[in-house]
Amino acid sequence: MDPLLRVQNYLSSSLSVQQRSRLRRLQALRFRTLQHWVFRVLFGRNLPTLARLYGTDKWGSHWYATHYQTHFAPLRLRRLNILEIGIGGYEDPEAGGESLRMWRTYFPRSMIFGIDIYEKSIHDETRIKTFRGSQIDEDFLIRVLNDIRRVDIIIDDGSHLNEHVIRTFQLLFPHLSTDGIYAIEDTQSSYWASAGGSSTALNEEATTMGFFKKPIDGLNHVEFEHDYKPTYFDKNITAMHFYHNLIFVQKGANNEESNRHLFKR
Numbered sequence: 148m149d150p151l152l153r154v155q156n157y158l159s160s161s162l163s164v165q166q167r168s169r170l171r172r173l174q175a176l177r178f179r180t181l182q183h184w185v186f187r188v189l190f191g192r193n194l195p196t197l198a199r200l201y202g203t204d205k206w207g208s209h210w211y212a213t214h215y216q217t218h219f220a221p222l223r224l225r226r227l228n229i230l231e232i233g234i235g236g237y238e239d240p241e242a243g244g245e246s247l248r249m250w251r252t253y254f255p256r257s258m259i260f261g262i263d264i265y266e267k268s269i270h271d272e273t274r275i276k277t278f279r280g281s282q283i284d285e286d287f288l289i290r291v292l293n294d295i296r297r298v299d300i301i302i303d304d305g306s307h308l309n310e311h312v313i314r315t316f317q318l319l320f321p322h323l324s325t326d327g328i329y330a331i332e333d334t335q336s337s338y339w340a341s342a343g344g345s346s347t348a349l350n351e352e353a354t355t356m357g358f359f360k361k362p363i364d365g366l367n368h369v370e371f372e373h374d375y376k377p378t379y380f381d382k383n384i385t386a387m388h389f390y391h392n393l394i395f396v397q398k399g400a401n402n403e404e405s406n407r408h409l410f411k412r
């Protein structure tokens with residue numbers, strides 16, 4: 148009998164189910180480390196290719212990877228803490244983790260953190276750590292933030308329910324680093340009634356797109372000609388980029404002065 152087959156037979160008869168699953172996990176992790184190094188050397192700067200290789204839907208069923216590359220390329224070699232909401236795979240604890248692995252390879256010096264409502268700790272590995280909890284559970288989010296301390300990039304790819312997207316942004320954006328970036332995926336749910344959206348009430352602030360249209364005017368709040376008390380978002384958002392189903396919000400001090408006094412007419 149093939150010696151390898153003999154070892155395999157021996158292991159399957161002598162190890163418990165738990166021990167066998169731990170062994171399988173160890174093998175998978177070793178393979179993932181090798182995969183990470185190969186992908187990093189060959190395609191480390193090419194996010195669309197990494198997205199395809201790791202199998203995340205950020206390229207293929209969506210076309211987000213090129214936009215991410217535009218915004219993230221200048222940050223790639225920095226030591227960042229990146230938090231993604233939504234690890235993937237839903238109830239299946241072994242499924243998902245594709246985008247976390249993609250970020251790990253693309254940002255070779257950064258820590259990648261993932262949040263999911265389901266248990267996903269099987270995807271923990273060097274520079275990847277997962278947390279189980281809901282994106283709208285404030286106590287849970289505070290525990291995560293206390294654990295990771297600083298967060299430089301947040302990506303919301305969780306439930307995509309309008310109420311959740313807005314609440315999560317309200318809870319997490321104030322904790323994002325100065326100069327941090329907050330990305331929201333799958334904003335198509337803003338138009339879907341089943342997710343709490345609307346395709347007729349386009350300025351309704353309870354929908355994702357309706358909510359994020361307001362801070363666009365907030366960028367220019369110093370130009371308003373009436374008494375206005377700027378919100379936290381007015382004062383701390385310096386740019387917003389809208390793509391098909393994807394938003395980037397750039398954090399920073401929005402404190403440029405108006406040039407109204409130079410405008411003669």
Ligand SMILES: C[S@@+](CC[C@H](N)C(=O)[O-])C[C@H]1O[C@@H](n2cnc3c(N)ncnc32)[C@H](O)[C@@H]1O
Nearest residue numbers: 203233235236237246263264281282304305306
């Ligand atoms: C689209 S998948 C994420 C895919 C992954 N980010 C990728 O790009 O490969 C969405 C994930 O969000 C999780 N999710 C759903 N509701 C959530 C909630 N309230 N809080 C946290 N995660 C949630 C689901 O369990 C699912 O695994």
